[in-house]
Amino acid sequence: MSSRAHRSARHGRRSRRGVRIPVIAGAVATVVALGAAWAGTQALRSPGTPTASSGASAEVRSESELAPGTVFVPPADPSSAPATPSASAPAPASPAAARSSAGTSPSPAGSKPAAAAAAPAAKPKPAASTPKTTAKTAFTPGYDSAADGQQALDAALRAAAADGKQVxxxxxxxxxxxxxxxxxVFGQSATNVLLNDSYHLVKIDIGSQNSANFSILRKYSTGGGSYKMPVLIVLSPPGTVRTDTHQTGNPALTADGLGSFLRQWS
Known part of the structure; x- marks a missing residue:
């Protein structure tokens, strides 16, 4: 009797172990499935798929990989540029104004013709050209990151229009x-004389990521991207670009190289 009881007890323990084994196997399978799902999610967010944060870090990496003496200028955003009307197309004149300016306004019937034609207007004398000033000014090295680049440029263009120098x-x-x-080199006496004789120098900082100064650079040197500094651009008194070292390459940054450059475009 006792032996049968022992056998039944051992059979019950084996049955309970048989039940626990599938339960444990199911739990292990669930953990494996959850791990596979997590791995798939991480694969979708691999470095090959850029996100907002990864795009910013890529830009930082690209700037850190630039050659010494260069700066990265982002291209202009065309959607942010305001639409400006063209100033070259004049407004159409009214018919009455056109007839008046052309001298074709009809005279009333029966009116007498003019006795004598009006005397021709005297030709204006040509204005005397303003001589270029040669006063030597002290050269200040470096770039003022707090200066208003556009304001300095506007002042230089006004001065160039008055004295005929380049900017x-x-x-x-x-x-x-x-x-x-x-x-x-610009601070040396001989080079400073060339600057004062023929140029209005405007130094603009682009090393402090000033977006307003970037806009000035893109206006006169189109494109964007990597610029090797210094970028030297010569403007005529009306403000047109004569040369741009971003396109042509810098001259030798020596007294001979910069001196030749200044004499060439003066």
């Missing part, structure tokens, strides 16, 4: 070694 735009950064080398 030299110098885009650079205080941390740029090439810019420091150019400043050293």
């Amino acid at each position: 030299l735009l110098d885009f650079g950064a205080n941390w740029c070694g090439n810019c420091k080398a150019a400043d050293k």
Whole structure:
């Protein structure tokens, strides 16, 4: 009797173990399935699929990989540019104004013709050209990151329109070694004489990520991307670009190289 009881007890324990084994196997399968789902989610967010944060880090990496003495200028956003009407197309004149300016307004019937034609107007004397000033001004090295680049440029263009000098735009950064080398040459007596004789120099900082100064650079040197500093751009008195070293490459940043450059475009 006792032996049958022992056998039944052992059979019950085996049955309970048989029930626990499938339950444990099911739990393990569930954990494996959850791990596979998590791995699939991570695969969807792999580095090959850029997100907002990964795009920003890619831009930082691209800037950090630039060659020494260069700066990355993002291209202009066309959607942010305001639509400006063209100033070249004059407004159509009214018919009455056209007849008046052309001298074709009809005279009333029976009116007497003019006795004598009006005397021709005296020709205006040509205005005397304003001589270029040659007063030497002290050269200030470096770039003022707090200065208003557009305001300085406007003042230089007004002065150029008055005295006929060229405008030299110098885009650079205080941390740029090439810019420091150019400043050293610009500060030398012989080069400073060339600057004062023929140019209004405007130094504009682009090393502090100033978006307003980037806009000025893109206006006169189109494109965007990587710029090797300093970027030297010569403008005529009306404000048209004569040369741009972003396109042509910088001259040698020596007294001979910059001197030749200044004499060529003066």
